[in-house]
Amino acid sequence: MASFRVVGGHALNGEITPQGAKNESLQILSAVLLTKEVVTIHKIPNIRDVNKLIELLQEMGVKVQKLGEESYSFQADDVDIHFLETEKYRQMASSLRGSIMILGPMLARYKKGKIPQPGGDKIGRRRLDTHFDGFQKLGAKFKYEKKTGYYNIDASHLKGTYMLLDEASVTGTANIVMAASLAKGKTTIYNAACEPYLQQLCKMINRMGGKISGVGSNLLVIEGVEQLGGTEHTMLPDMIEIGSFIGLAAMTQSDLTIKNAGIEHLGIIPDIFRRLGIKMDFKGDDIHIPAQEHYEIETFIDGSIMTIADAIWPGFTPDLLSIALVTATQAKGTVLIHQKMFESRLFFVDKLIDMGAQIILCDPHRATVIGLNKSQPLRGIQMTSPDIRAGVSLLIAAMSAEGESLIHNVEQIDRGYQNIDDRLNAIGAMIERV
Ligand SMILES: CC(=O)N[C@H]1[C@@H](OP(=O)(O)OP(=O)(O)OC[C@H]2O[C@@H](n3ccc(=O)[nH]c3=O)[C@H](O)[C@@H]2O)O[C@H](CO)[C@@H](O)[C@@H]1O
Numbered sequence: 001m002a003s004f005r006v007v008g009g010h011a012l013n014g015e016i017t018p019q020g021a022k023n024e025s026l027q028i029l030s031a032v033l034l035t036k037e038v039v040t041i042h043k044i045p046n047i048r049d050v051n052k053l054i055e056l057l058q059e060m061g062v063k064v065q066k067l068g069e070e071s072y073s074f075q076a077d078d079v080d081i082h083f084l085e086t087e088k089y090r091q092m093a094s095s096l097r098g099s100i101m102i103l104g105p106m107l108a109r110y111k112k113g114k115i116p117q118p119g120g121d122k123i124g125r126r127r128l129d130t131h132f133d134g135f136q137k138l139g140a141k142f143k144y145e146k147k148t149g150y151y152n153i154d155a156s157h158l159k160g161t162y163m164l165l166d167e168a169s170v171t172g173t174a175n176i177v178m179a180a181s182l183a184k185g186k187t188t189i190y191n192a193a194c195e196p197y198l199q200q201l202c203k204m205i206n207r208m209g210g211k212i213s214g215v216g217s218n219l220l221v222i223e224g225v226e227q228l229g230g231t232e233h234t235m236l237p238d239m240i241e242i243g244s245f246i247g248l249a250a251m252t253q254s255d256l257t258i259k260n261a262g263i264e265h266l267g268i269i270p271d272i273f274r275r276l277g278i279k280m281d282f283k284g285d286d287i288h289i290p291a292q293e294h295y296e297i298e299t300f301i302d303g304s305i306m307t308i309a310d311a312i313w314p315g316f317t318p319d320l321l322s323i324a325l326v327t328a329t330q331a332k333g334t335v336l337i338h339q340k341m342f343e344s345r346l347f348f349v350d351k352l353i354d355m356g357a358q359i360i361l362c363d364p365h366r367a368t369v370i371g372l373n374k375s376q377p378l379r380g381i382q383m384t385s386p387d388i389r390a391g392v393s394l395l396i397a398a399m400s401a402e403g404e405s406l407i408h409n410v411e412q413i414d415r416g417y418q419n420i421d422d423r424l425n426a427i428g429a430m431i432e433r434v
């Protein structure tokens with residue numbers, strides 16, 4: 001297990017370019033299984049989860065060619081479905097969350113698929129019911145084998161239908177969209193998730209010859225087609241990385257320009273950080289965050305304490321709540337952070353409290369942060385990264401802290417942030433991988 005030794009208290013200065021989006025990549029890479037033709041993809045981030053999915057596709061027989069630093073071509077013209085029966089498949093598929101999204105295309109093209117419980121962050125219950133309910137509505141048979149832990153699905157043919165999802169699951173919607181795009185007839189998905197990740201997936205499928213309308217809304221209509229063809233796709237900048245950089249800049253009093261941020265796709269993210277008092281200007285597609293000695297959390301119009309809560313898109317993504325929380329620890333004012341979706345994502349605040357932050361964990365979903373207004377810095381300590389976003393929040397805390405911190409289990413951070421130590425060191429951070 002690798003660790004980061006971080007010497008805090010160094011302001012950053014310069015420019016940083018976000019990587020291609022992690023969660024979009026996991027959808028787009030799964031979608032290469034929808035066609036036997038070549039799919040070329042650009043801006044693929046070089047991060048653990050994405051690399052694991054590429055390896056999994058390769059093991060399944062997909063031809064993968066690296067075309068450049070961030071570009072690859074894929075051709076799924078000779079997929080070995082027997083690989084799904086192997087122990088290696090079990091190990092690979094269960095090591096990341098994104099692997100669940102190979103099911104939709106497998107079902108569409110090969111009429112069956114199976115998956116062990118997928119991996120991903122341990123941040124509370126992460127049920128998969130929406131995925132399997134959707135497949136079943138399309139005519140698939142579903143069986144959960146308790147003994148082996150495998151989810152099995154089978155369908156001699158998929159047939160379009162109307163469905164109202166029980167929740168707007170991100171990966172669930174992606175899976176059902178991919179299966180429906182090759183089903184017979186029309187599928188209507190109401191209460192669909194509509195994150196930029198999904199919009200990108202639907203646009204890609206349409207370029208492959210698919211017929212999806214309602215893209216960007218929670219009502220998707222998919223006319224199934226006989227087959228899909230090759231295409232080219234470029235990933236959006238990672239909005240979670242961008243939010244992390246905004247919080248980092250505020251906490252470390254840095255002057256930071258986030259280059260090519262894809263501002264039109266960020267939804268409410270910049271506004272939420274503005275509510276914490278962080279100034280930023282948009283210059284073309286760049287976001288400039290000036291060095292700010294203090295930032296003050298707004299109150300609601302009636303003067304009551306601000307709440308920042310997650311919500312399905314176009315609400316504030318749950319993946320940035322931990323970052324908003326750590327950023328608030330040095331703001332002026334008070335905020336209630338309400339993590340509605342996941343019940344085990346806020347426990348990392350114990351480490352921030354050890355560092356001197358003023359936080360009350362009200363219950364597993366809510367924490368009140370009383371900002372220190374930079375009256376005293378956090379203290380460097382030893383800690384372990386419990387999940388990807390808590391990990392980066394701890395890194396941000398350590399970079400702002402007085403003294404040295406040691407963050408263990410940084411593999412969690414590497415799951416989703418490309419060479420984060422080198423990229424931050426290049427603009428003034430002091431992070432050593434040990
Ligand atoms: C690989 C990937 O893309 N992972 C993302 C994906 O995970 P993933 O697709 O696994 O998450 P889901 O959207 O299925 O669900 C997230 C959580 O929110 C709950 N929920 C969801 C919808 C809803 O209407 N009500 C509700 O309570 C679910 O029960 C679950 O606990 O989306 C999550 C929610 O944005 C992100 O945190 C993950 O980073």
Ligand SMILES: C=C(OP(=O)(O)O)C(=O)O
Binds near residue numbers: 098
């Ligand atoms: C929770 C996350 O990822 P995963 O779904 O891959 O665990 C995340 O990206 O914040």
